[in-house]
Amino acid sequence: MRLRDYQQASVDAAMASLRRSLAPIVLEQATGAGKSHVIAALAHELNTISEGKSVLVLAPSKELVEQDAEKYSRLGRDFSYYSASVGEKSLEHEIVFGSPVSVRNGIESLARKRWAAVIIDECHGVTPTIKGIVEALRGSNQNLRVIGLSATPYRMGTGYIYRQDQSGAVMAEDLATDPYFVKCAHKVGAHELVAGGYLTPPVIGEPGAAYDASKLVLNKMGKFDSKEVEKAFNGKERLTNRIMDEIQTLAADRHGVLVFAATVRHAEECLRCLPPEQSALITGKTPKKERAEILRRFAAKEIKFIVNVSVLTTGFDAPHVDLIAILRKTESVGLLQQIVGRGTRVDEGKEEFLVMDYAGNIETHCPKGDIFDPMIKAHQSVPGETIEIQCPTCESNNVVMLKKEFADARYDDAGYYLAENGKRHFTELGDPIPVHSSRRCSHEIAGIRCSQEFVWKTCPQCQVHNDPTARYCKGCKVELVDPNKKLSMGKRPGKVTEEVISISVGGRFMTKQGFVARSVSVVTITRRFRSVLFQSSASRQSWIPKNYRFHIDNIRSKPKTITYARKPDGRYRIYDYNKEVTA
Numbered sequence: 389m390r391l392r393d394y395q396q397a398s399v400d401a402a403m404a405s406l407r408r409s410l411a412p413i414v415l416e417q418a419t420g421a422g423k424s425h426v427i428a429a430l431a432h433e434l435n436t437i438s439e440g441k442s443v444l445v446l447a448p449s450k451e452l453v454e455q456d457a458e459k460y461s462r463l464g465r466d467f468s469y470y471s472a473s474v475g476e477k478s479l480e481h482e483i484v485f486g487s488p489v490s491v492r493n494g495i496e497s498l499a500r501k502r503w504a505a506v507i508i509d510e511c512h513g514v515t516p517t518i519k520g521i522v523e524a525l526r527g528s529n530q531n532l533r534v535i536g537l538s539a540t541p542y543r544m545g546t547g548y549i550y551r552q553d554q555s556g557a558v559m560a561e562d563l564a565t566d567p568y569f570v571k572c573a574h575k576v577g578a579h580e581l582v583a584g585g586y587l588t589p590p591v592i593g594e595p596g597a598a599y600d601a602s603k604l605v606l607n608k609m610g611k612f613d614s615k616e617v618e619k620a621f622n623g624k625e626r627l628t629n630r631i632m633d634e635i636q637t638l639a640a641d642r643h644g645v646l647v648f649a650a651t652v653r654h655a656e657e658c659l660r661c662l663p664p665e666q667s668a669l670i671t672g673k674t675p676k677k678e679r680a681e682i683l684r685r686f687a688a689k690e691i692k693f694i695v696n697v698s699v700l701t702t703g704f705d706a707p708h709v710d711l712i713a714i715l716r717k718t719e720s721v722g723l724l725q726q727i728v729g730r731g732t733r734v735d736e737g738k739e740e741f742l743v744m745d746y747a748g749n750i751e752t753h754c755p756k757g758d759i760f761d762p763m764i765k766a767h768q769s770v771p772g773e774t775i776e777i778q779c780p781t782c783e784s785n786n787v788v789m790l791k792k793e794f795a796d797a798r799y800d801d802a803g804y805y806l807a808e809n810g811k812r813h814f815t816e817l818g819d820p821i822p823v824h825s826s827r828r829c830s831h832e833i834a835g836i837r838c839s840q841e842f843v844w845k846t847c848p849q850c851q852v853h854n855d856p857t858a859r860y861c862k863g864c865k866v867e868l869v870d871p872n873k874k875l876s877m878g879k880r881p882g883k884v885t886e887e888v889i890s891i892s893v894g895g896r897f898m899t900k901q902g903f904v905a906r907s908v909s910v911v912t913i914t915r916r917f918r919s920v921l922f923q924s925s926a927s928r929q930s931w932i933p934k935n936y937r938f939h940i941d942n943i944r945s946k947p948k949t950i951t952y953a954r955k956p957d958g959r960y961r962i963y964d965y966n967k968e969v970t971a
Contacts, residue, residue: 389462391429394576394584395422399429401574402535406434406505411570412534414511414550418578418760419539419729420587424459427507430535431483432463434505441504441529442482446491446518448510449784449831450474456509457485470494473783488517488785489778489801495524502528511536512549512722514568515776515785536569539729540722544610547766565766578732578760587732588710590759593638593744597630601717601747611719614651621650621716625657628715631746632661635713638742639692644709646730647695650716650747658695658715667693670700672828672837679836699837700730707735713744721753721762728759775824777803781840784831788842793890793911794823803842807887807969819846827856885951885967886912910962912950 391399398415405413417423431443445460447453450473460467460483469476470486477494478484479501491498503525508518514536526532542548548559550569559567581587601620604612639645649655652671659669668682668691679699685691687706694700712731718724731741743750743759753762775790778801788803798806804820807813812820822843829838844853845868852863861868889911909916947965955961 389425389428389459391425392422392586394580394586395426395429398426398574398576399433402430403433405571405573406533406535409570410531410533412536412568413571413573414536414538414541414569416541416554416572416575416577417537417539418576418581418587419725420578420732420734421539421576421581423509423537423539424456427456427509427537428460428463430505430507431460432465434533435482438504440482441502442479442484443505443507444470444491444498444503444521444525445483445485445507446488446509446521447485448488448513450487450782452509453485453487460485470498471783487783488515488521489776489783491521492517493801495521499524499527503532504529505533505535508534508536510538511569512538512541512543513785513787514549515787517776517785519568534569540725541569541572542722542764544720544722545766547764562766563764586734588734588738589740590728590731590743591740592750592757592759593742595631595744595746596634597627598746598748599624599627599715599717604717606719612717617650617717618653621654622657628654628657629661631713631715632658635711635744636662638744639711642711642742643689643692643738644686644706645693645711645713646700646709647693647713648700648716648727649695649697652697654715655695655697662693662695666691667695670694670696672697672699674699676836676839683836699832705733706730707733708738709733710735710738710741711744712741713746714749715746717747718749718753721764724749724753724759725762775799775803777801777824777826777842779829779831779838779840782829782831782838784829784838786826786830788824788826790824793916797823797889799823805889813887819844883951883953883963885949885964885969887969888912888947888950910950 398417402413402415415426417426427445431445435441435443445456447456450471453469453471453474457467457469465483466481467483467485468478468481470478470484470491472490473487477490479497484498498521506522506525508514522532522534536549538549541550546565546567547562548564549567550559550572551564551567552558552571554572554575556571578587582589599621604616604620607613635645635647647655647658649658652673655669655671659667668686670679670682674682682691682694683706686694687708689708709731712728714724714727718727728743731743745751750757750759755763774787777786777788778784779786780802794805798810800806800812803822803824804812805823814820824842827841827843829840829842831838841853843856845856845858846853847861847863847866847868849866850861850864852861854861854863854868858868860866891910949965949967949969950962951964951967952960952962
């Protein structure tokens with residue numbers, strides 16, 4: 389395997405930096421630069437000069453694990469996989485390609501080997517799991533080297549992931565907040581690759597019309613509110629028709645057009661404006677076989693237009709794409725770079741590709757007008773606590789928001805609540821209980837979003853899994869939620885004892901009777917008891933079942949279980965604490 393000049397320069401710069409310092413470094417490699425080739429060369433060189441110590445290459449998805457390993461195989465050398473999604477967990481050879489969660493689960497075995505380095509693909513996604521792996525492997529070698537590679541070495545909320553740029557200059561606090569990596573050892577930018585003929589240059593078009601997305605504001609999850617997105621893009625038929633007419637005119641001499649819509653309804657409106665024999669729609673709910681067939685037809689140029697919703701942003705490679713139409717607002721500059729990257733691939737006869745931005749993304753994220761020179765800024769605080777979970781289908785890592793009531797709870801690798809016996813706790817319908825707020829896996833497999841759902845509502849009649857907000861079962865069409873019978877949902881005869889997950893206590897206040905009290909929210913495995921009033925009594929300092937009094941200074945000694953029953957009026961009465969859990 390022969391490296392291109394800029395790839396060899398990256399390897400040389402990385403090795404030079406690693407000889408001088410033990411600090412974790414980053415190689416910034418623009419989309420299309422061939423990160424996998426650089427990873428293969430680094431793994432080989434590090435293994436060669438370290439007297440047989442092993443090298444671990446971590447990648448966030450099955451597809452990338454296999455892609456990196458395939459490039460290494462071109463060197464004619466043996467390697468091992470340590471990834472459940474690939475189907476192999478082996479440490480036979482000195483070069484190991486693995487996925488983070490699988491490696492973490494087998495860390496005791498890996499820690500017995502002597503490691504020279506850890507190489508992290510897509511290192512802008514460094515998680516606590518990856519950091520823990522690095523620390524565990526340092527036990528066998530305090531001189532362990534850490535190298536990360538990324539096309540977008542920055543994160544929304546914290547900015548750049550390294551402290552020093554490639555010139556050695558220290559990044560300002562408003563550009564990098566508490567970065568994991570110390571230095572960017574080498575950068576291969578998109579402009580350099582375009583000049584060398586390795587990437588196709590973009591042309592930014594001037595849209596004749598645009599959506600008004602000025603009212604979209606990021607929420608605490610770093611996302612736009614779905615209702616506000618619908619207001620901005622849905623039901624704008626006249627504007628959408630005008631935009632789609634312009635896209636068709638611009639596409640007359642083009643070969644492949646990707647349209648990025650804001651919502652499914654919006655995408656359907658876009659599709660209706662296109663010639664049906666040349667167009668197709670892909671969303672997160674499109675069946676895998678249907679998606680594969682659409683992508684096959686698109687690659688074969690049997691159809692010209694694909695309208696998609698949050699599907700073809702990463703991992704999708706169609707070199708003939710020469711028109712990118714962005715009809716949505718992107719939350720992050722990284723997502724914008726991924727969308728634009730769908731058009732940078734080189735193809736025969738393709739001299740440039742056109743980018744039409746109908747939602748002001750370039751103005752927001754690239755105010756200089758250079759799509760390859762985005763504005764990166766760190767915010768000093770990122771609200772909410774996140775955890776890392778593993779998708780059981782594609783084994784990718786998902787960083788999700790932890791629910792407050794599960795802050796002290798135990799959970800498994802997939803993010804489901806574990807009872808005191810260490811086993812999953814299930815609802816009455818047999819569904820596991822997630823400790824996070826994410827509904828689906830966010831990763832893609834070969835350009836298709838993973839179908840794994842993290843939370844669902846099981847139909848009691850046909851056992852089909854439904855969206856947790858669904859009113860009717862998609863299988864048998866039975867009504868899942870009857871608003872006239874909500875009070876009886878989940879009703880259990882007699883008293884029920886359940887494990888207490890968490891208790892949140894409000895501030896002190898004075899009741900009408902003159903007692904000092906606090907409002908308390910008690911969360912169990914199936915429900916939340918809000919505003920349960922606990923009054924203080926200096927003479928009684930333990931949890932009391934009848935009037936729920938306890939000494940205010942003893943609030944932290946929460947009970948492990950709670951016993952309750954539903955009253956005829958639909959409300960609940962709490963009877964006791966710390967009883968055995970109902971079987």
